[in-house]
Amino acid sequence: MKMIPATEGGYALLHEGVQAFADIESNGICIDVPYLNRTIKKTERRITRLERQLHSSKVFKVWKRMFGNKTNLSSGEQLGKVLFDEIGHKSPGLTKSGQHKTDEESLAKVKDPFVADYLNLIKLRGVLSKNLRGLLSEVTDGKIHSFFNLHTARTYRSSSERPNFQNQPIRDPDIGTLVRSCFIPRRGRKLVEADYSGIEVRVAACYHKDPRMIEYIVDTTKDMHRDMAMECYLLQESDVNKSIRYCGKNMFVFPQFYGSWWRDCSLHLWEAIHKMNLKTASGVPLLDHLRSKGIKKLGQVAVGEDPVKGTFAHHIMQVERHFWNVRFKQYSQWKKDWWQQYLDLGYLHTLTGFVCSGFMRKNEVINYPIQGSAFHCLLWSLIRIVRYELKRRKMKSLVIGQIHDSILGDVVPEEEAEFVHLVHHVMTVELPKVWRWLCVPLEIEVDVSPVDCSWAEKEEVSIPRL
DNA sequence: AAACAGTGCGCG
DNA sequence: AAAGCGCGCACTGTTT
Numbered sequence: 001m002k003m004i005p006a007t008e009g010g011y012a013l014l015h016e017g018v019q020a021f022a023d024i025e026s027n028g029i030c031i032d033v034p035y036l037n038r039t040i041k042k043t044e045r046r047i048t049r050l051e052r053q054l055h056s057s058k059v060f061k062v063w064k065r066m067f068g069n070k071t072n073l074s075s076g077e078q079l080g081k082v083l084f085d086e087i088g089h090k091s092p093g094l095t096k097s098g099q100h101k102t103d104e105e106s107l108a109k110v111k112d113p114f115v116a117d118y119l120n121l122i123k124l125r126g127v128l129s130k131n132l133r134g135l136l137s138e139v140t141d142g143k144i145h146s147f148f149n150l151h152t153a154r155t156y157r158s159s160s161e162r163p164n165f166q167n168q169p170i171r172d173p174d175i176g177t178l179v180r181s182c183f184i185p186r187r188g189r190k191l192v193e194a195d196y197s198g199i200e201v202r203v204a205a206c207y208h209k210d211p212r213m214i215e216y217i218v219d220t221t222k223d224m225h226r227d228m229a230m231e232c233y234l235l236q237e238s239d240v241n242k243s244i245r246y247c248g249k250n251m252f253v254f255p256q257f258y259g260s261w262w263r264d265c266s267l268h269l270w271e272a273i274h275k276m277n278l279k280t281a282s283g284v285p286l287l288d289h290l291r292s293k294g295i296k297k298l299g300q301v302a303v304g305e306d307p308v309k310g311t312f313a314h315h316i317m318q319v320e321r322h323f324w325n326v327r328f329k330q331y332s333q334w335k336k337d338w339w340q341q342y343l344d345l346g347y348l349h350t351l352t353g354f355v356c357s358g359f360m361r362k363n364e365v366i367n368y369p370i371q372g373s374a375f376h377c378l379l380w381s382l383i384r385i386v387r388y389e390l391k392r393r394k395m396k397s398l399v400i401g402q403i404h405d406s407i408l409g410d411v412v413p414e415e416e417a418e419f420v421h422l423v424h425h426v427m428t429v430e431l432p433k434v435w436r437w438l439c440v441p442l443e444i445e446v447d448v449s450p451v452d453c454s455w456a457e458k459e460e461v462s463i464p465r466l
Numbered sequence: 467a468a469a470c471a472g473t474g475c476g477c478g
Numbered sequence: 479a480a481a482g483c484g485c486g487c488a489c490t491g492t493t494t
Binding site for chain 1: 479480481482483484485486487488489490491
């Protein structure tokens with residue numbers, strides 16, 4: 001696969017983009033080194049305690065017997081042999097090289113108290129080596145200077161390394177706080193983070209122009225994720241709470257956009273009912289609710305088989321059909337046309353001035369232009385802010401990082417209002433004026449930390465109208 | 467000792 | 479007919 005900037009605009013974006021990134025890399029991000037050192041020690045102690053606990057378990061006795069002095073708690077291969085070959089738990093499936101799978105999802109099915117402690121240990125070891133020691137090893141003079149690349153990602157997104165600034169924990173609140181507390185602003189300043197809201201969905205709409213999708217974007221009283229959660233779990237609008245909406249969004253809508261299908265979606269939606277103990281807003285367990293609607297089981301089937309009527313899998317298959325054939329008919333047609341056009345031409349062009357050519361799978365052909373162009377919205381804005389606006393206004397505040405659809409600023413408190421207004425204006429007003437293909441409005445969300453407080457303490461602020 | 471493939475997991 | 483996109487990093491186990 002090859003991707004090249006095929007227009008002046010595409011070339012300029014990369015040319016100015018690397019210069020803006022160089023500024024950001026040179027600025028660097030302050031690290032609370034004393035906190036980091038304390039946290040490393042604390043985490044080491046937690047790991048030692050966990051290891052001691054695991055060493056006294058039954059499973060570990062078996063492990064030790066099988067592997068002797070080669071016993072290694074970090075070896076997934078060894079764990080698989082212990083649990084599934086020796087002890088006799090049901091194997092969750094094999095990897096492509098024929099080992100038993102030992103990822104978190106696979107192990108969740110294993111009913112052995114050892115597994116929860118083991119997963120805890122693995123997680124904590126990862127945090128220690130990657131997010132704490134790994135971070136410390138990149139600190140010079142109290143700062144890190146992560147690299148931001150424009151020449152590595154197949155989609156012409158960016159990437160980041162040494163350390164990777166773009167995958168710092170946040171989804172697990174405890175680990176997120178532990179790690180993000182390391183990242184602090186310069187003395188007397190604040191961290192300000194501005195994210196595009198749903199940028200990939202909006203950019204996708206600029207490709208397919210599906211009227212129903214545009215309606216969802218433009219009309220803020222409408223909510224696509226809530227609506228799909230309602231369909232998937234057969235609920236009324238008033239029954240949908242936050243976690244049910246979360247499942248609709250992350251286990252149906254986004255997987256469908258990325259090319260997943262009813263078989264995987266139904267499995268994940270069904271498992272979420274148990275794992276997240278889902279209840280309707282009025283407190284009825286979701287399993288009971290579905291039973292009252294005549295759906296009693298998942299009805300998992302092998303690839304190639306049709307699900308039995310009345311099962312959850314069959315229901316989700318119908319939801320998927322309606323989603324693509326009725327609700328987002330034009331989006332669906334665009335995907336077909338876009339794929340066919342690639343087959344005819346052997347390449348595709350993006351709205352931001354790039355051409356991708358070479359062998360690509362269908363899902364790649366659909367996703368690459370959307371992912372790349374969505375990031376380019378951020379990149380254009382970032383260039384404008386870093387290389388023009390902050391300089392022209394002689395502001396002291398700095399941009400210090402970027403995560404695909406968000407920028408992170410290290411902001412002087414007196415400049416906070418101007419900074420927030422500036423990024424809002426560039427990202428949502430100036431950009432759509434220049435890129436006329438943006439046929440839907442863009443929105444951002446801004447989070448700010450108090451003065452001298454870490455990235456863990458960011459909180460959403462409203463955007464002042466100036 | 468260094469390089470490589472495979473696995474798993476963090477983020478968008 | 480096929481069936482989730484992108485990235486980097488740590489670690490294991492094997493090959494060079």
